[in-house]
Amino acid sequence: DQQVKQNSPSLSVQEGRISILNCDYTNSMFDYFLWYKKYPAEGPTFLISISSIKDKNEDGRFTVFLNKSAKHLSLHIVPSQPGDSAVYFCAASAYTGNQFYFGTGTSLTVIP
Amino acid sequence: DVKVTQSSRYLVKRTGEKVFLECVQDMDHENMFWYRQDPGLGLRLIYFSYDVKMKEKGDIPEGYSVSREKKERFSLILESASTNQTSMYLCASSFTGLAFFGQGTRLTVV
Numbered sequence: 001d002q003q004v005k006q007n008s009p010s011l012s013v014q015e016g017r018i019s020i021l022n023c024d025y026t027n028s029m030f031d032y033f034l035w036y037k038k039y040p041a042e043g044p045t046f047l048i049s050i051s052s053i054k055d056k057n058e059d060g061r062f063t064v065f066l067n068k069s070a071k072h073l074s075l076h077i078v079p080s081q082p083g084d085s086a087v088y089f090c091a092a093s094a095y096t097g098n099q100f101y102f103g104t105g106t107s108l109t110v111i112p
Numbered sequence: 113d114v115k116v117t118q119s120s121r122y123l124v125k126r127t128g129e130k131v132f133l134e135c136v137q138d139m140d141h142e143n144m145f146w147y148r149q150d151p152g153l154g155l156r157l158i159y160f161s162y163d164v165k166m167k168e169k170g171d172i173p174e175g176y177s178v179s180r181e182k183k184e185r186f187s188l189i190l191e192s193a194s195t196n197q198t199s200m201y202l203c204a205s206s207f208t209g210l211a212f213f214g215q216g217t218r219l220t221v222v
Contacts (some may be wrong), residue, residue, distance in 0.1 A: 006154075009152065032209050034209075034210070034211075035154055036213075041216065041218065042215055042216060043116070043204075043213035043214050043215045043216045044155075044202070044211070044213045045119075046210060046211075046212070049209075049210070089154065089155060091211070093209055098142075098143050098160070098162050099157065099160065100145070100157075100204075100206070100207070100211050101169075102147075102154050102155040102156075103154055104152060104153060104154035105154050105155075105158075
């Protein structure tokens with residue numbers, strides 16, 4: 001049973017516009033959320049995270065929003081650049097556990 | 113910089129072979145993980161370990177085993193490789209809620 005879901009397998013955005021990647025989760029015990037970026041033939045690299053005590057976290061062009069009541073988070077990339085083209089994975093973990101639960105990924109293509 | 117190193121980038125093995133995938137981390141992390149990534153299925157957890165000689169099954173442990181004899185090293189073993197184990201294998205280590213991944217091993221079983 002998938003506890004973390006990314007319902008959009010792919011997304012195409014024009015360079016300079018905003019990219020919005022979405023993620024939903026089902027387990028209310030999750031209290032820490034992460035986004036990873038993955039290029040083909042490479043391992044995922046950490047991008048940005050958010051704790052459940054916050055509803056927003058920003059790092060440069062990347063902002064993650066968390067809506068706990070809806071069990072939904074999103075990653076905003078503004079402005080999008082061609083180098084952002086990659087697969088983005090959402091992940092969740094619980095303070096009481098030591099596992100990470102990953103979504104199925106969204107493949108972002110930024111069109112020059 | 114945290115470094116997680118997987119022993120091979122690409123491997124081609126024959127059906128029925130015993131396959132060893134090695135992973136080493138240099139940050140003294142307690143937790144280590146093996147995932148496989150397949151198109152449309154995301155990252156699926158095979159096994160993880162939270163201490164030396166400790167292991168826990170993940171979501172898809174069938175056909176795999178693991179070994180953690182030293183804190184820095186976590187090995188994934190395919191007892192008898194099959195074609196449905198062709199995949200990208202990713203090792204990770206973690207401490208304080210952040211996972212660091214190796215570069216991945218693309219395994220092809222023919």
